[in-house]
Amino acid sequence: MSEHVLEMRRISKSFPGVKALQDVNLAVARGEVHAICGENGAGKSTLMKVLSGVYPHGTYEGDIVLDGQTVSFRDIKDSERSGVVIIHQELALSPFLSVAENIFLGNERATRGVIDWNETNVRAAELLRRVGLDLNPVTRAGDIGVGKQQLVEIAKALSKDVKLLILDEPTAALNDEDSAHLLGLVRGLREDGITCIIISHKLNEIRAIADSVTILRDGRTIETLSLHDGSVTEDRIIKGMVGRELTNRYPERTPEIGEEVLRVEHWTVHHPQEHSRVVVDDAHLSVRAGEIVGIAGLMGAGRTELAMSIFGRSYGSGITGTLYKNGREISCRTVQEAIRHGIAYATEDRKRYGLNLIDDIKRNISAAALPKLASAGWVDGGRETLVAQGYRKSMNIKAPSVAAVTGKLSGGNQQKVVLSKWMFADPDVLILDEPTRGIDVGAKYEIYTIINQLAAQGKAVLVISSELPELLGICDRIYTLAEGRITAEVPIAEATPERLMQHMTKEKD
Template sequence: MSGYILEMNNISKEFTGVKALTDVNFKVARGEIHCLIGENGAGKSTLMKVLSGVYPFGTYSGDIVFDGKVQQFGKISDSVKTGIAIIYQELALFPDLSVYENIFAGNEVRRGAIVDWNQTIMQAKQMLQKVGLNVNPETLIKDLGVGKQQLVEIAKALSKDVKLLILDEPTAALNENDSENLLNLLRELKRQGITCIMISHKLKEVISIADKATVLRDGRTICTLDAAKGEISESVIIKNMVGREIEDIYPKRPNKSFGDKILEVKNWTAYDPQSGRNVVKDVNMHVRKGEIVGVAGLMGSGRTELALSIFGNPRSYKLQGELRVNGSPMTFTHTSDAIREGIAYVTEDRKGDGLFLIQDIKSNITAANLQGIASGGWINDNEEIKVANDYKQSLYVKAPSVEQIVGNLSGGNQQKVSLAKWMFVGPKLLILDEPTRGIDVGAKFEIYSIMNKLISEGLSIIMISSELGEVLGMSDRVYVMAEGKIKGELSAEEANQEKIMQFATQ
């Protein structure tokens, strides 16, 4: 039997005249962890959808050889039967069902025609033990955190006797502890003989876990790197991903100068009636003109809640404390009040809250400022196209035209559209919540360059980020949050990972 569990030979896939994959060759050895990397739009997810049967046989050219046999998957269930399981970034769980019901959904343990629920629960406990998740199998999915939900997805895959486990950006929404736990689980699964393919933009994770890494660029195979030969390093990966060397992913601003305080909050507290607790507690912070202020902390520390409480309070928290914009006291009763005072918020959930995925680029860019393209109470279509094209060009949005549906763009280009939407409002202060989550290193560099350009034009930025490298690389000053409180404030010169984590875990 071949040493390869999977061989994808000369795979090509086309969408309405656009080549998504061109003669891609991808081989995975048995029992290895193989990372698939590349910029957004490089073809990684498309290749995995071909493998899993989302794009059935006949819609692509080339051969799939799995476990020594040529496969012609007509649907997802065909690949599942052969031992292939794929876990997407957006988890496919039923939030109102229990853990055990999710693990065996569509694969119930039966005694004849009747579902044996006792046996189902017992086997669910075994699967949970395998993934190291100590929860009651009768717990509802919606009562679990994202990291635990991810483990339930893996338990679900293991329940189907998986031979090849594919994970698409598995740590994108996880904090550092949950991410490390997941990587350790993949190492344990490898010891058990399960082969893993992991798509990831987090190069440190790739370097720490990959036995081999295959790079795709523009729908083509660029190279396969071997950790045993010392080929997997950040500089080599970046060069192959983007086709050029990026010496410093965090571009420097040569002339830093800060003006007066543009935003200040004092003794700021936000009570959430739904959870019955203070999600922001007695926060004091400020932002100066021309400054990037990083807000670090673990998931659940209150960073997003702080941002939303400042940005017109869309979640209807009960607020206490003082908010000043350009020195003047403010009370915002709606997000439109914050926008009018020059504050904009780019959400961490661009797909759920930030963009209209079924609409085109131009409609998304102008959505928050229709007055800017209106004439006599009517939208000026020509002006909308002009505005959208200007932002498409200035932010390097890769798309055939501004008529392109946003849901069909890569994550990095969606993020640029989300930025353009709020830039068109003309803000003085831009709050960026996880601005580079789920996007590749090349697109990250472009986002950082855009941030520096905005700062040079007189804007100020609050950047909420779970990536410590990003916080340290881009911030002029850092606030660290934990349990809804500001636990520490650090200048760029004194900030480091150890100090940030020390404050974040207090």
């Protein structure tokens, strides 16, 4: 039996105008956790889609060797029959089906065409226990959190007698507690003899869990490093990813802070369905021209709810409080009103709320400010194209043209399209919710540079992030949020992770 459970040899894959993979080689040892790293657009997800049959045999060049045998997968079902199961970054659970139904969807426990619901639920309960979930299998998938949904996806994979499990950015949307639980589960799978391939931008997690890491850059294999002896540092991995030393992860900036642009007073927001439940409780904050202000809080603290409620009351019910723009009270009861007042919000969920993934780059960039391109009631298509081409160049959006479908771009390039959209709208206040989620370190540096440029133009920038080092690296002040309340306002000179965490975990009096 080969020591390698998987070998991918000289894999090449092209799309119109783009060479996504070129002569990529990957060897994964049996029973190991093998990480794949690279910048957004390096080809990581494309390689895994080739492996799992999403891109079937015949659409790529090269060979896939599994357990010493060359395989030719025609689709996902084909790869799953061989024990290869992929869990994509965008979870594929149906929110309206039960957890048990999701686990066995397409793999039903049936006798003579009739589903055995008792066996289905009993077997689902066993799988849920195996992944550490104390959950009734008849619970609707839509009623559980993202962290638990990720574990249900792994239970679903285990139901298919998985030999090689592929996890694409498994902790991107998880809090620290859920991430730690999932990584612990991956360790347990390794002990059970299941080989795992994990794609992640979180280099600290890779160093903590992986046995080896293969680095891709620009669709090519750069190197494979062993992580067993602990000598490979995050900086060493970054050098392989970006092709150079990244001596400073945050660009230098000399802030020029002006007058107050936005002030929020006594802001209270109730849950949109549970109207008696307070989600944001009497919040006060302000942000000045040229200033970058951070909001730090644990999952469920109310960060996104605060931002969305300010942005045209796009979240919540029973909202009370006052907004001031340049010292004058304003009304922002709709998104359109917020945009007219020069307030923009870049959502944390760019795929669902920030972009039209089936439309092109050009249309996405112009979407929030079409009146600027209108002539006699019609959008000037030529001007729209010129504007988009300008942002494609200035923002370094990697795409063959502005006619490229936005959903085909990497996460980092999609985020640049979101930022381009709001830059074209030319707001005075820009609220950025998790602006670098799911983005590699090289693309993060580009996003930070763009944020700095916006502040240098006199914009008031509010940044929400789950990563405290990020807030400490780019902000001038940081507000902490706990249980819907602003618990502290900390100047950056006095901010430390320990102090921020102390305020983020402060309980109500």
